[in-house]
Amino acid sequence: MAETSPFDLAREDPAVAASRVLKVTIRKGGDLTRTEKISLIIDLFEVYAGMPGLDSKLSVSELYNEFFNDMFKHWTSGNGANQTPVLPSREREQFRTKVEAPYESLGTKRSHSQMLDKPVFLVMKFDPEEETISWVWQDENKKVIKLKDLESRLPKGVTMNDAKAWAIQHYDSVERERITKYNRDLVIRAARRRIYNWARPESSHRFSRDPERVTKKDLIHLVLARDVHRKLTQNDNEVDAIIDRELDDQST
Known part of the structure; x- marks a missing residue:
């Protein structure tokens, strides 16, 4: 009908x-x-x-x-x-995401060793007009973290692709x-x-x-970082898969 x-x-x-x-x-x-x-x-x-x-x-x-x-x-x-x-205008914080362990922000207790770790931030340099994305890892003072030091700085259980997926979701949520x-x-x-x-x-x-x-x-066109990232990384869909899992978890 x-x-x-x-x-x-x-x-x-x-x-x-x-x-x-x-x-x-x-x-x-x-x-x-x-x-x-x-x-x-x-x-x-x-x-x-x-x-x-x-x-x-x-x-x-x-x-x-x-x-x-x-x-x-x-x-x-x-x-x-x-x-x-x-x-x-887009705020700077739209492009900058604090990388945290899953559920940490929901109040789960962190171990003493985790609390001593310095926070890691991921900056997504995204140009929606040019459709380009690049990534910069920073500490709390906005100093660049080198990739060779990154693995030891990330929270336990969090991968670089996890962080990228969260950064994309954060940006897209604010942009939408x-x-x-x-x-x-x-x-x-x-x-x-x-x-x-x-x-x-x-x-x-x-x-x-x-x-x-x-x-x-007359409407402003919406360009999502996820769509651009998917277009740029056609042979690497792990980040996209993480986003799908996150969205599925949110809907259940």
Whole structure:
């Protein structure tokens, strides 16, 4: 059985206003008329649901509800149109990962000898535009650790590939959130700007398409370090396999 389309959901949505009453603040999805909801669904919902990195397991109806809930999260038409979102820069810590023994960060007690070991950090020098990755091992003072000294410095049971897998996961998790939030804010701003214009008393042609409408071409593309690493190391998939195991463990 085919899933209901977002357009059908809007046509059958019981939570709608009978008409647009001027000078009345629009505070929630149920304050929109059916025509207004359909207008938002026609173009913006497709962009919202197809955002790079969303990786949502929600059904269409759940995404539909989330779409309208996001519009009115801490916002009403009385607040005016939002400022254009700004994509934050990547922080240095996104590229630098502390190498710890498995479950150490969850509170497992370390032995006395482990506590005396100085921490090791892995810096992933990743250029998403050029699709290049290189690795630098550092101590707590950001001094380079030579490869010949690395094995004795790594926590017991941790390999170089383990550390690389964790560094990639850390970077990708932060990057996914950074890009997805910006893209979501871009779409929601477009929806709020449209709603704000509909609520204005002087609005005479309320259902004209937004001249600053957002399309998929306006979204920031998401480049994951895992995808680039997989491309660069086609004959060495051990790091990729470690990531798969980590993700499987997280889902169980």
